[in-house]
Amino acid sequence: MQSLAKPAVVALGYCPSYQADVPGILKSVWDLAEIPSARGKRIVVKPNLVDSIDQTQATTAPEVVAAVVDLLLLQGASSVIVGDGPAFRRDARAVAYQIGLLPLLKKRDVPFIDLNYDDPQPVLVKDGWFPGLKHIWLPRSVIQADMILSLPKMKTHHWAQVSLSLKNLLGLFSGARYGWPKNFIHFAGIPQAILGLYQVLPPVVSLVDGIVGMEGDGPLFGNSVAHGVLVAGKDPVAVDMVGKDLMGFDTWSVDYLNLASWAGIGQANRIEIRGESLQQLRRIYQKPPKI
Numbered sequence: 001m002q003s004l005a006k007p008a009v010v011a012l013g014y015c016p017s018y019q020a021d022v023p024g025i026l027k028s029v030w031d032l033a034e035i036p037s038a039r040g041k042r043i044v045v046k047p048n049l050v051d052s053i054d055q056t057q058a059t060t061a062p063e064v065v066a067a068v069v070d071l072l073l074l075q076g077a078s079s080v081i082v083g084d085g086p087a088f089r090r091d092a093r094a095v096a097y098q099i100g101l102l103p104l105l106k107k108r109d110v111p112f113i114d115l116n117y118d119d120p121q122p123v124l125v126k127d128g129w130f131p132g133l134k135h136i137w138l139p140r141s142v143i144q145a146d147m148i149l150s151l152p153k154m155k156t157h158h159w160a161q162v163s164l165s166l167k168n169l170l171g172l173f174s175g176a177r178y179g180w181p182k183n184f185i186h187f188a189g190i191p192q193a194i195l196g197l198y199q200v201l202p203p204v205v206s207l208v209d210g211i212v213g214m215e216g217d218g219p220l221f222g223n224s225v226a227h228g229v230l231v232a233g234k235d236p237v238a239v240d241m242v243g244k245d246l247m248g249f250d251t252w253s254v255d256y257l258n259l260a261s262w263a264g265i266g267q268a269n270r271i272e273i274r275g276e277s278l279q280q281l282r283r284i285y286q287k288p289p290k291i
Contacts, residue, residue, distance in 0.1 A: 005267055005270060006270070007267065007270040007271055007272040008233060008234075008235035008237075008238035008266070008267035008270065008271050008272070009032070009033050009034055009233060009234075009235075009238075009271075009272050009274060010033060010231065010232070010233040010235075010238050010239055010241075010242045010271055010272070010273055010274070011028075011029040011030075011032035011033035011231070011232045011233065011273075011274045011275045012029065012229060012230070012231055012242070012246075012273060012274070012275040012276040012277075012278060012281055013025040013026070013028055013029040013032075013229065013230040013231075013232075013275050013276060014228055014229065014276045014281065015211050015228055015229065015230050016211075016228045017211065017228070018061050018063045018064075018211055018212070022063050022064060022067045022211075022230075023067040023070060023071070025230055026064070026067045026068065026071060026207065026230060026232075027071060028275070029207070029230050029231070029232035029275055030071065030207070030232055032232070032274040032275050033232040033233045033234060033274070034234065035205050035232060035233070035234045036147075036203075036205070036234065037075050037076075038071075038072045038075040038076065038077035038080075038147065039075050039076040039077065040076065040077070040078050041077055041078060041145075041146035041147050042077070042078055042079045042081075042144065042145050042146045042147075043072050043077045043079065043080050043081070043145060043146065043147050043148075043149055044081050044082075044083060044141055044142055044145040044147075044148050044149070045065065045068055045069065045072070045080060045081065045082045045083075045149045045151055046082075046083065046084060046115075046148060046149065046150050046151060046168060046169065046171060046172065047059065047060035047064075047065050047082065047084060047101075047151045047152070047153075047168075048060045048084070048151070048152045048153045048155075048163070048168050048171070048219075049084040049086055049092050049095040049096055049099075049101075049171075050086050050087075050088050050095075050171075050219055050220060051086065051088045051089060051090055051095055051220060052095055052098045052099050053220055053221065057153065057155075057212045057213065057214050057224045058153065058155070058214060058218075058219060058220050058222075059095065059099055059153060060151050060152060060153045060209045061099075061153075061209055061211065061212070062099050062100050062101040062104055064151065064207075064209045064211070064230075065082060065101055065104070065105075065151060066101075066104040066105075066108070068149065068151060068207060069082065069104075069105070069108055069110050070108070072149075073108065073110075080110050081110070081111055081112075081113055081141055081145075082096075082101075082105055082110060082111070082112050082113070083112060083113035083114065083115045083118065083139075083141065084096075084114070084115060084171045085114065085115035085116040085118075085139070085171045085172060085173065085174065085175050086116070086171060086175075087170075087171070087173075087175065087180055087181040087182040087185075088180075088181065088220070091114055091116070092112075092114040092115070092116065093112065093114050096112055113139075113141055115139045115141070115142065115171065115172060115174070115175075116174060116175030116176055117175070117176055118139035118140055118141050118142075118174075119139065119140040119141075120137040120138065120139060120140070120174035120176050120177045121137065121138060121139070121140050121143055122135040122136070122137055123135055123136055123137070123138050123143060123200050124200070125196060125200065126196070126199045126200055127196070127199065127263075129188070129192050129193070129195060129196025129199070130188050130192070130193070130196050131188075136173070136196070136197070136200070137173070137174040137176075137177040137178070138172055138173065138174060138200075138201075139172065139174055142172050142201070142202075143202070145202045146202060146203070147202060147203050147204075147205060148169070148172075148201055148202055148203070148204045148205075149204075149205055149206075149207065150165040150166070150168045150169055150204055150205070150206045150207075150236060151168070151206075151207050151208075151209065152164055152165055152167070152168035152206075152208055152209065153208075153209050153210075153213070153214065154208050154209060154210035154213040154214070154225075154227065154229070154231075154243060154246070154247065155213060155214040155215075155218040155219050155222065156214060156215050156216060156217075156218035156219070156222055156247070156285055156286070156287065156288040157218050157219045157288060158217065158218065158219075158288040158289055158290070159186075159190055160190055160191075160194075160254070160255070160256060161244075161249060161253060161254045161255070161287075161288065162240070162243065162244050162247060162249060162254055163218060163219045164206075164208055164239065164240040164243040164244070165204075165206035165207075165208060165236040165239050165240055165243070166194050166195075166198060166236050166237065166240050166256060166260075167190075167194060167240075167256070169194065169197055169198060169201070169204070169236075170182070170185055170190075170193065170194065170197065172197065172201070173185065173193075173197070190255075190256065191255045191256035191258075191259045192259070194256045195256060195259060195260055195263065195265055198236065198265070199265065203234075204236050205232075205233070205234045205236075206231070206232065206233055206234075206235075206236045206239040206240075207230065207231070207232045208229075208230065208231040208232075208239060208243055209230065210227045210228075210229040210230065210231060210243070210246065211227065211228060211229065211230065212224050212225065212226055212227065213225040213227045213247070213283075213285065215247075215285035215286040216285075216286040216287075216288065216289075217288060217289055218288055222286075222288070223286070225283060225285060227246070227281075227283055228281070229246060229276075229281050231243055231246070235266050235267050236266060237257065237260045237261075237265060237266025237267060237268050238266060238267045238268070238271045240254075240257055241257055241268050241271060242271060242273060242278065244257065245278060245282065246278065246281055246282055246283065247283065247284075247285040248282060248283060248284035248285055249285070249287075
């Protein structure tokens with residue numbers, strides 16, 4: 001039973017800016033969270049590259065992506081791919097170029113893949129999360145990975161309330177199969193699509209870029225929050241439970257986390273926080289407008 005399960009570990013690190021020691025702080029929270037080594041593994045790093053608009057903090061910072069890639073390579077990953085499949089108005093590569101991510105990856109000889117076009121493959125669904133469907137379509141690189149590293153920006157979201165490590169995974173759905181803006185997700189229901197997808201993926205670990213977050217009209221048009229936090233864990237449900245606490249959201253105000261707790265997916269209740277104090281790092285984010 002979930003109530004008797006071992007507590008999930010979530011690590012918090014204070015990082016005041018992108019000019020601070022991002023690699024060192026990242027390594028610290030990774031170790032504190034007891035995230036498995038990448039040695040010998042094929043890793044897909046999935047940042048949030050929804051779009052870059054008027055200098056808003058909508059995307060995962062390239063400095064954080066580069067620090068994650070360096071850590072994975074140092075640990076001896078057999079391959080590292082960075083990719084996303086946005087559902088907004090531009091392809092992922094255009095966004096990655098605009099924010100300066102592509103040169104950082106080229107310097108490290110790490111490929112960038114637009115997951116919307118990456119050879120979609122059928123994957124059997126589990127537990128009826130997608131009524132009427134026997135399978136969903138995911139990129140080949142994703143289903144062949146040994147580990148997915150969800151690397152979101154800490155943001156509010158007008159449909160999901162918060163955009164953290166599990167919401168970030170929706171960019172793994174194949175745009176080549178589902179089109180834009182991937183309305184299939186909305187037909188299934190966002191909470192159901194998030195959890196149904198999570199259950200068929202390779203193991204997912206999480207690192208949340210909350211150094212500068214977004215509040216209000218997220219995930220695109222909100223205001224920046226100088227938050228100064230990195231959040232890491234090997235249980236994305238636990239990471240997101242802590243993440244919404246850091247943003248000042250009520251315990252049961254996020255539908256997909258309520259549903260995960262009810263369904264016994266991940267550890268939503270027994271969580272051990274290591275590193276910096278949650279109370280000291282908590283901010284009160286302006287809530288997103290209701291749509």
